[in-house]
Amino acid sequence: MSTSESATPVYDVLIVGAGLAGLTLSQQLLDADPALRICLVHNRRFPNAEKVHKVGESTVEIGAYYLREIVGCGHHLEGDHLRKMGLRFIRTSQTGYREMGLPTYPYHRTYQIDRGRLENHLHERLIDRVTLLETMKAVDTVREEDAYRTCVRDQRGALSTLRSRWIVDASGRGRMLMRKFGLQTDTGIDHSAVWFRLAGKVDINAFMTSERDDDPFRAVPDRSASTTHFVGKGYWVWIIRLDETATSIGIVFDNTLHDLSAMSSHPLAMAWLARHEPRLHAYLEGEEFERLDFSMMRNYSYLASCFLSTDQWAVTGEAAGFVDPMYSNGIDLIGLTNTMITNAITGRCDRAEITRMNDLLRDVYHGFIATHRDSLRRFDEWDYLFVKSNWDTTFYFLFMCVLFMNGKFATLDFPHGIYALIKELYALHDEVMTCLRDPERMGRYDDLPDFISLVGSIQDYANRTIVSADRSDAAIIAKLEHNADILRHLAASILERKDFDVEFRAVFDRLDAGMGAAPAVRAA
Structure with missing residues (x-):
C-alpha cells in the first residue's frame, strides 16, 4: 500500500476508517469493480495487536455468511x-x-472471532489494491462540484487534502459524517x-x-x-x-x-x-x-437518520449506528449496509433507488431496535426468556437470513418487490415485542423444564432451512411466503393462544415430517 500522496489525487471512494467495516467494504467494492480507486484514512497503524479491545467478537448467521461467502474469508475463519x-x-x-x-x-x-487477527488478514489481502494512509485523522470534508475535498491530519499536525467522488464514514464511534450532518437519532434503548x-x-x-x-x-x-x-x-x-x-x-x-x-x-x-x-x-x-484490558460504554445505543445520500456520501458500521450487543448482530448490519453502499457506488443509483435503500436499511435497524428496547427488565423470568429468545431467533432465521443468504439483498429489485411483506413481518415482530414487555398480556409458562435443548425445535428447523437449493426469485418468494405463514402461526401462539411452549416443538414435528406447508393459524 502506498503511504505517500501526490498533489490532491482524485479517488473514486475515500473511506474514513480501516476497521472491519471499512476493510470489508473495500473488498466488496473491488470485487464488484476492480478498477475502483479506493483510499482508506486510518487513525492507527497495522498490524493490529491480536485480541485488540474491540466490540464484535461473535458472529451469527448473516455476519458469518457475509465474511465467509461475500468477503471471502472462509479459510481464514475456519483456520x-x-x-x-x-x-x-x-x-x-x-x-x-x-x-x-x-x-x-x-x-x-x-x-467467535479475534477482531485484531481478522482485520490484519483483510489488510494483507488488500495491501496492493488500495491506498492506505495510516496514523492519520480525517478532520472535515466539503463537497465541491462533483468531488469531496477532505482535510486529513497526520500525527505531527500537518494537514493535507484528498479528493474523492464518494466519501464513506467507517470511523466507528468517531462518526465524522453523523456529527457533520446532524444524523444521530435516539433508539430508545x-x-x-x-x-x-x-x-x-x-x-x-x-x-x-x-x-x-x-x-x-x-x-x-x-x-x-x-x-x-x-x-x-x-x-x-x-x-x-x-x-x-x-x-x-x-x-x-x-x-x-x-x-x-x-x-x-x-x-x-x-x-x-x-x-x-x-x-x-x-x-x-x-x-x-x-x-x-477493561472498558465501558454508557448509553451505547444510537442510529443515523440516513445511511446513503444522492450527494455521494454514506455511513457504515458504528459510524451508522450501534443498536445492542445482544444476539451479536453488529457484523450482520455491516454486511447489510455495505451491500447497499456497494450497489449505490457501482450501480450509479438514482434518487429514487437511494431513497428505497435508506428505507430498507431503516426498517432493518428499527426491527433490531424493537427487539432490544426495554428487553432486559424480565431477564430473570425463565418463561419470558424462553419465548423471547426463541421468537427473536426464529424470526431472524426465517426472514432476514433467507433474504441475505440466498443473495436477495444484493440487488434492490427483489426486496422492493416484496416490500409489503417486509413491512408486514416487521409490524408482526413489533406486536410480539409489545406483548412480551407486558407480563399480563404475555401470560405464564410455568411448566417449562429447567434444561431446554433447541434440537428438534422450530428454531432448529428455521436454521436448517435458510439456504435454498433453488435461489430463483420465484423460489425465494415462495419460501418467504411459506415462512411468513409459520411466523403468523407462532405469533398467534404468543399473542392469542398462549401455547408457544407446545408449538415450539409441534411446528418442527409437522414441518420436519414433510408436511411441506405451514400449519394453518387456529383461532384463539
Whole structure:
C-alpha cells in the first residue's frame, strides 16, 4: 500500500476508517469493480495487536455468511478462529441453574472471532489494491462540484487534502459524517455495558454442570464454544471464548435497574459479579486469570437518520449506528449496509433507488431496535426468556437470513418487490415485542423444564432451512411466503393462544415430517 500522496489525487471512494467495516467494504467494492480507486484514512497503524479491545467478537448467521461467502474469508475463519456452538442462556439461583441452548454445533457455521487477527488478514489481502494512509485523522470534508475535498491530519499536525467522488464514514464511534450532518437519532434503548478480556479459557464446564438425567448438556464437552449468557433481572453477562488463550466477559444492563458506577472498574465489576453471579465470580477468582484490558460504554445505543445520500456520501458500521450487543448482530448490519453502499457506488443509483435503500436499511435497524428496547427488565423470568429468545431467533432465521443468504439483498429489485411483506413481518415482530414487555398480556409458562435443548425445535428447523437449493426469485418468494405463514402461526401462539411452549416443538414435528406447508393459524 502506498503511504505517500501526490498533489490532491482524485479517488473514486475515500473511506474514513480501516476497521472491519471499512476493510470489508473495500473488498466488496473491488470485487464488484476492480478498477475502483479506493483510499482508506486510518487513525492507527497495522498490524493490529491480536485480541485488540474491540466490540464484535461473535458472529451469527448473516455476519458469518457475509465474511465467509461475500468477503471471502472462509479459510481464514475456519483456520484461525473458533467455531461457535450457537447461543447459550443460563439462569442461576441459590439452589441450581437452568440452561437453554444446543448440545452440538448448529447447521450453519458461525464463529467467535479475534477482531485484531481478522482485520490484519483483510489488510494483507488488500495491501496492493488500495491506498492506505495510516496514523492519520480525517478532520472535515466539503463537497465541491462533483468531488469531496477532505482535510486529513497526520500525527505531527500537518494537514493535507484528498479528493474523492464518494466519501464513506467507517470511523466507528468517531462518526465524522453523523456529527457533520446532524444524523444521530435516539433508539430508545437505555442500556450500558462494561467488558474485559482475560488471558485463558473460561470453561463453563468447570463450574456449571449437573448430574440430572433430564440435562441434555451434561455430556457436552465444549459448551464454552457457545456465546454464553448468564441472565438476571435487568442484565446479562456474556462469556465469549476467543481461543484457548483469551476470553471476553461483559456485563450489559438496563440503566434504570443497575448503575454503571457500581461496575466502572475491573474490581468493581468483579464485586458486582460476586453479588449477582457468585458461581461465575468464584470460578474467575479461583483461576486467577490475568486481566488483559477493561472498558465501558454508557448509553451505547444510537442510529443515523440516513445511511446513503444522492450527494455521494454514506455511513457504515458504528459510524451508522450501534443498536445492542445482544444476539451479536453488529457484523450482520455491516454486511447489510455495505451491500447497499456497494450497489449505490457501482450501480450509479438514482434518487429514487437511494431513497428505497435508506428505507430498507431503516426498517432493518428499527426491527433490531424493537427487539432490544426495554428487553432486559424480565431477564430473570425463565418463561419470558424462553419465548423471547426463541421468537427473536426464529424470526431472524426465517426472514432476514433467507433474504441475505440466498443473495436477495444484493440487488434492490427483489426486496422492493416484496416490500409489503417486509413491512408486514416487521409490524408482526413489533406486536410480539409489545406483548412480551407486558407480563399480563404475555401470560405464564410455568411448566417449562429447567434444561431446554433447541434440537428438534422450530428454531432448529428455521436454521436448517435458510439456504435454498433453488435461489430463483420465484423460489425465494415462495419460501418467504411459506415462512411468513409459520411466523403468523407462532405469533398467534404468543399473542392469542398462549401455547408457544407446545408449538415450539409441534411446528418442527409437522414441518420436519414433510408436511411441506405451514400449519394453518387456529383461532384463539
